[in-house]
Amino acid sequence: MPHQVSVFSENKPGKIERITGALAKKSINIRAITISDSGDYGIIKLLLDKPEEGAECLKEEGIAATLKEIVAIRIKDRPGGLFDAASLLRQNSINVEDAYGFMIHSHEDAVFVFQVQNAKTTEKLLADSGFTVITDKELYLL
Numbered sequence: 587m588p589h590q591v592s593v594f595s596e597n598k599p600g601k602i603e604r605i606t607g608a609l610a611k612k613s614i615n616i617r618a619i620t621i622s623d624s625g626d627y628g629i630i631k632l633l634l635d636k637p638e639e640g641a642e643c644l645k646e647e648g649i650a651a652t653l654k655e656i657v658a659i660r661i662k663d664r665p666g667g668l669f670d671a672a673s674l675l676r677q678n679s680i681n682v683e684d685a686y687g688f689m690i691h692s693h694e695d696a697v698f699v700f701q702v703q704n705a706k707t708t709e710k711l712l713a714d715s716g717f718t719v720i721t722d723k724e725l726y727l728l
Contacts, residue, residue: 587655587705588722589637593630594650597623605630608647614640617726618699620686631684633699635726655705658725660718663689663696671698674715680708690728697728 595601602621609616609632618633634640637653644651661667668687675682685700697720702708713719720728 587709588658588699588720588725589653590656590699590701591632591634591637591641591644592652592654593632593644595628595630597626597628601630604647605632605644605649608643608649609634609640612639612643614643617728618686618688631686633725637726654701656699656701657705657708657712658697658699658720659712660690660720661687661696661698663691663693667696668698671712671717674712674717675702675708678711680704680711697725699725 593605595605606616615635616632617635620631622629622631632640641651641653659671661671672682680702683701683703685698687696687698689696709719
């Protein structure tokens, strides 16, 4: 099961430098990143090639980091590609708590990464419905 690293951080200059510096020292590669602002604090979500090591590395530097299970699927880079997955999730009363996406190859494939209450059940539902679920190893190497 894939994981992302979530970092609770004060919203001030230098936060990204501190996080990325700690990861760089341990040769941990960032595959995707999102930053959410909520006033004085924010959440930085990182998709790392070595998430367990990354979370531990950040904790060793005194940075509040947690691992969260995520689901990742491959979707077609076309209008409606994400709609198909979103419809399936709604039909099954699955709430997406957080999400982001990125391209692999323009006009071919994209990756949609999302956090839900029960990642294993959601993965199975998506796979059984014909979506390509991306494994942790595949996701970290994209």
